[in-house]
């Protein structure tokens with residue numbers, strides 16, 4: 001099989017599986033238990049944290065392990081609600097955020113717990129300073145804008161947004177679920193205050209992620225418990241966390257090689273589309289540093305290409321995995337294309353272990369599907 005759906009999820013590394021199994025077998029104790037084996041599990045979690053703290057330059061208690069990117073995005077909104085409890089809360093986000101953030105904003109808005117301005121990016125997919133300036137209000141507390149969009153692969157200018165937030169004394173959270181492992185983020189905390197991560201997008205396991213806080217001491221923790229410094233309750237799993245740290249460490253150790261592979265293959269795919277003169281437009285063809293290649297072809301529907309490739313055991317998708325059952329417009333594409341064109345969209349997302357010959361086979365299959373197509 002040729003797996004080109006890495007934006008949906010990635011295959012766990014063997015070392016990730018082994019770490020999980022070893023820790024779950026030997027160090028299964030509850031890390032909050034005050035006995036020796038509990039302390040050993042707790043030590044393992046502390047060791048795992050240093051991988052994150054060394055890379056991101058944040059304090060140990062700034063790492064809140066969660067069940068994944070979705071929970072991290074929900075948690076930052078809950079923390080803001082708690083932080084400013086009793087005050088009017090307005091937040092700024094965008095119309096192209098992942099559903100985990102967008103839907104939660106809508107829900108909190110419906111419940112009357114905060115008000116939200118949703119910025120629709122400009123025609124090139126970018127959020128501008130002018131838009132932020134227009135959106136900001138006296139009661140704005142948080143700006144939450146993703147780094148890389150899961151459907152278009154377009155990345156936002158976190159430095160500009162961070163500077164804007166500093167100037168206006170606003171908190172800045174970014175959903176880095178698609179960006180971590182695909183862009184260099186070691187200096188990101190120069191610009192952001194909080195960041196969401198998910199392990200399964202970088203060859204870790206599903207069910208674990210993190211919300212990282214630059215200055216945890218500045219936040220009011222909702223709970224008194226010692227667990228996760230009162231930011232999140234529940235037993236934490238040393239095995240999941242250790243395996244998450246292992247895949248993060250694998251990325252950090254091989255960073256240049258990994259990023260080069262993604263960039264090289266991305267350019268190769270786009271150049272081969274052109275070389276073969278396939279009537280397929282790449283949404284963000286000039287974008288650097290994204291593993292997501294959003295494609296549109298008026299020659300047929302996205303579903304057609306996805307199914308045609310599927311029959312050749314080449315796996316791509318037609319929209320972000322959590323939306324794959326919904327029909328109609330794709331929110332992320334609205335700034336870029338009229339909605340009637342959205343059904344012509346499909347997504348190729350490459351990974352660290354994708355090969356040039358897999359790209360060749362995909363181009364060949366696409367060419368073949370166009371030759372035998374039906375609209």
Ligand SMILES: Cc1ncc(COP(=O)(O)O)c(C=O)c1O
Nearest residue numbers: 068069070098150175177178198
């Ligand atoms: C940008 C973005 N944010 C958040 C998530 C949710 O992450 P998880 O699947 O770990 O809940 C995803 C998953 O596709 C994503 O692409």
